[in-house]
Amino acid sequence: xxxxxxxxxxxRDPNHRPRWADLHMHSTAxxxxxxxxxxxxxxxxxxxxxxxxxxxxxxxxxxxxxxAAATHGMEFVPGIELEAKQGRRVVxxxxxxxxxxxxxxxxxxxxxxxxxxxxxxxxxxxxxALGIRLDYDALVKANGGRPLGRPHLANELVxxxxxxxxxQAFARYLGSGAAAHVPRVVxxxxxxVAMIRAAGGVASLAHPSRVGxxxxxELENVVRRMxxxxxxxxxxxxxxxxxxxxxVCERLATKxxxxxxxxxxxxxxxxxxxxxxxxYGHRVPIEWIAxxxxxxxx
Numbered sequence: 001x002x003x004x005x006x007x008x009x010x011x012r013d014p015n016h017r018p019r020w021a022d023l024h025m026h027s028t029a030x031x032x033x034x035x036x037x038x039x040x041x042x043x044x045x046x047x048x049x050x051x052x053x054x055x056x057x058x059x060x061x062x063x064x065x066x067x068a069a070a071t072h073g074m075e076f077v078p079g080i081e082l083e084a085k086q087g088r089r090v091v092x093x094x095x096x097x098x099x100x101x102x103x104x105x106x107x108x109x110x111x112x113x114x115x116x117x118x119x120x121x122x123x124x125x126x127x128x129a130l131g132i133r134l135d136y137d138a139l140v141k142a143n144g145g146r147p148l149g150r151p152h153l154a155n156e157l158v159x160x161x162x163x164x165x166x167x168q169a170f171a172r173y174l175g176s177g178a179a180a181h182v183p184r185v186v187x188x189x190x191x192x193v194a195m196i197r198a199a200g201g202v203a204s205l206a207h208p209s210r211v212g213x214x215x216x217x218e219l220e221n222v223v224r225r226m227x228x229x230x231x232x233x234x235x236x237x238x239x240x241x242x243x244x245x246x247x248v249c250e251r252l253a254t255k256x257x258x259x260x261x262x263x264x265x266x267x268x269x270x271x272x273x274x275x276x277x278x279x280y281g282h283r284v285p286i287e288w289i290a291x292x293x294x295x296x297x298x
Contacts, residue, residue: 023094023284097293113147
């Protein structure tokens with residue numbers, strides 16, 4: 001397999017213009033800041049030739065995003081991001097080229113949505129016990145009926161002046177060990193990979209820098225076990241995967257025959273909106289999409 005670093009040198013079309021992709025983005029269908037169509041318009045303005053929408057635990061934005069991407073002539077990869085556990089570690093797994101009409105996928109996502117709603121209501125109940133009252137149903141309605149996550153609750157706490165920042169909301173109330181925290185029931189990584197594969201997709205480990213491994217050997221052992229469960233790709237390009245660690249991931253992808261993937265993990269602009277190719281200048285070679293498609297066919 002072509003090494004990730006070598007592949008970066010050849011993202012060109014027949015007219016010898018660079019062509020770039022972003023394979024990790026979020027919209028308002030989950031915890032992003034822009035509607036799916038708006039996000040695709042922004043991606044086109046940043047000269048991306050291909051994009052994947054990978055919202056957390058939902059495919060609700062895929063149809064809108066696909067239509068908007070088509071109007072700009074951008075290749076669109078339907079995706080998703082699932083939270084899971086590998087042993088004692090929490091991992092995030094990206095699914096690419098998923099069939100959004102898969103009955104089993106829809107059933108499991110509906111179950112996940114119900115669990116998330118129950119968890120959110122328990123968090124709101126714990127906040128109420130602390131004297132902080134949120135109108136949960138009003139928040140859901142304001143979000144267009146889409147599932148809420150802790151970031152939505154954090155934003156509401158900031159808006160009400162309960163805390164001064166998003167980070168403070170998690171530190172005081174919503175994060176692990178905080179006053180209103182409710183642990184989440186998380187699926188096994190092998191189940192998440194199987195869920196993606198059953199929907200015709202390709203599974204990739206997202207931002208390996210957040211897996212919590214202290215050594216490259218420890219990371220290799222985690223990824224190898226996931227590879228045995230059907231993992232087919234590894235995110236080697238990400239804002240949190242830089243420097244020597246990026247090279248560790250590139251070598252690991254080659255060693256374990258995993259397709260390299262990457263993206264901006266874009267949610268929203270913080271501060272001034274920036275321009276250039278990709279979000280915050282982050283992009284990956286479009287050829288990586290072809291490699292994912294081949295792995296899917298295989």
